[in-house]
Amino acid sequence: MTTFSFYIYIFIYLFSHTHFSFPFNHKKMTISLPILDLSKYQLDQPDSASSKEFLKELYDAMSEVGFFYICNHGVPLELQQKSFDSIKSFFKLPIEQKLEIELKKSPHFRGYSKLNSETTDYKQDNREQIDLGRDQPTVPIENNPTYAHLRGPNQWPRQIPGFKETITELMDSMAEIGLIILNAMARVLEFNQEEFMSLFGKDYGVRCKLIRYPALNNPIDKPLDHGLGVGPHKDTGFLALLLQDEIGGLQVQAQNGQWLDAEPIPDTFIVNIGEILERLTRQTFVATTHRVINKSLENYADRFSIPLFLSPSLETKIPQIDLNTATKRKIVSDVKQDQLLQDEIYGVNELGGFIRSHKETADTWYYLNQEQNQWQRKPLITP
Numbered sequence: 001m002t003t004f005s006f007y008i009y010i011f012i013y014l015f016s017h018t019h020f021s022f023p024f025n026h027k028k029m030t031i032s033l034p035i036l037d038l039s040k041y042q043l044d045q046p047d048s049a050s051s052k053e054f055l056k057e058l059y060d061a062m063s064e065v066g067f068f069y070i071c072n073h074g075v076p077l078e079l080q081q082k083s084f085d086s087i088k089s090f091f092k093l094p095i096e097q098k099l100e101i102e103l104k105k106s107p108h109f110r111g112y113s114k115l116n117s118e119t120t121d122y123k124q125d126n127r128e129q130i131d132l133g134r135d136q137p138t139v140p141i142e143n144n145p146t147y148a149h150l151r152g153p154n155q156w157p158r159q160i161p162g163f164k165e166t167i168t169e170l171m172d173s174m175a176e177i178g179l180i181i182l183n184a185m186a187r188v189l190e191f192n193q194e195e196f197m198s199l200f201g202k203d204y205g206v207r208c209k210l211i212r213y214p215a216l217n218n219p220i221d222k223p224l225d226h227g228l229g230v231g232p233h234k235d236t237g238f239l240a241l242l243l244q245d246e247i248g249g250l251q252v253q254a255q256n257g258q259w260l261d262a263e264p265i266p267d268t269f270i271v272n273i274g275e276i277l278e279r280l281t282r283q284t285f286v287a288t289t290h291r292v293i294n295k296s297l298e299n300y301a302d303r304f305s306i307p308l309f310l311s312p313s314l315e316t317k318i319p320q321i322d323l324n325t326a327t328k329r330k331i332v333s334d335v336k337q338d339q340l341l342q343d344e345i346y347g348v349n350e351l352g353g354f355i356r357s358h359k360e361t362a363d364t365w366y367y368l369n370q371e372q373n374q375w376q377r378k379p380l381i382t383p
C-alpha cells in the first residue's frame, strides 16, 4: 500500500463506519471484540471518573474474549505507515539479501526467517518475518542459565535507509502503550501495584516480529495448502500488542471454541492476554488462542503485521495469585498441552517456545541434555 492509498483507506473506512460497531460479525452473529479508548485512562489520576470507566471496560474485555482493540493510543499514523513501508521494502529484497540477517546466525533468535521455516502446532507457518527484541549485550556461556542467551543484539537489514530508527521508534512507542495497559491491568486485578510492577523491573522483556503473510493464491510464494499463516497458539508473555494492515486474517478463539475474525480497524492496536497473566491469575483470565489464515485475494495482496510482546524479566518466577473478584474460566482451546507454559521460570518457557518454532536455529546453537532434560548452549567452536 502506498502512503496515499493508506490515507484513502482510512478515509473510506471512517465514512463507512459512523460508529465503531465493527467488528460485529454479521455472518455468524457472534461476540464482537471491544474497542477501548486509551485516552480515557489517566495514569496520574487512576481514580478519576474517566479512568474508572476505562478500567471497568478493561475488566470486561479481559473477562470475555481476552482480545480487544485500543484507539486513541497516541502513536502517530505517520510512524505506523513509515514502519509498514520499511518492512514492505525489506520483504521485496532478493532472498540472498534477506538471508544476510538469517535467524540461524543468532543464538538469541533475532533475525530473518524465510517462508515456511517456522513451526507452530507441528505445522510449517505460511509467513516470513524478522524477529527483534531489546538490543542487549550477549552474556557468557559459563555460569548463566540457557535462557539468558535470549538476550543479545538484533540483526538489522543494511539495505533500507532508516529501517532501524523507524522500527526502534515504533517498538518503543508500542512498549510504552503496553506498559500503560499493564499498569491498568494491575489496577483491574487489584494487585499490589509495587509487587506487580516489580515483575516488570527495568529488565522486562520486549520482543517484536515484522511479518509478511503471502496471499494463499500467490503464484510465486505458493503457501502450503493448510492455509495457516500461523497456527493456533497462545502468546507466552504477559500481553501482546498488534499493529495490522487492512488485509485481515487474524482469528481469535472464543470461549465456546468458535473462531472469530479480528477485523482490521485503522489506527488501532489489538491487545491480547498471554500465558503469564493466565498463570498469575490461576486461569481467571485466560490467554486467548489465536491464529492467522492466509486469504486468497485479488492481486495476491499480502498481509503485513507487527506484533510486540511484553513479558517479565527472563529470571522471574511467575507467582500465582488468588483473585476473589472473578471466577475461573472454562478453557476451550485448539492449542495442545505440550505447547503451553511448562515451567515456573519465565525464561525457560520463552526459550522452549523459540526452540519449538525454529528447529534449525535451535540445533545450530543448543542441544538437549537428556540427563537433565534441559536445553543447553553448545560450546562455541573457535576456528
Ligand SMILES: O=C(O)CCC(=O)C(=O)O
Pocket: 209, 211, 230, 235, 242, 244, 250, 290, 291, 292, 305, 306, 307
Ligand atoms: O500477525 C498476526 O496478526 C498475529 C501474529 C501472532 O499471533 C504471533 O506472531 O504470535
Ligand SMILES: [Fe+2]
Pocket: 233, 234, 235, 240, 290
Ligand atoms: Fe500470537
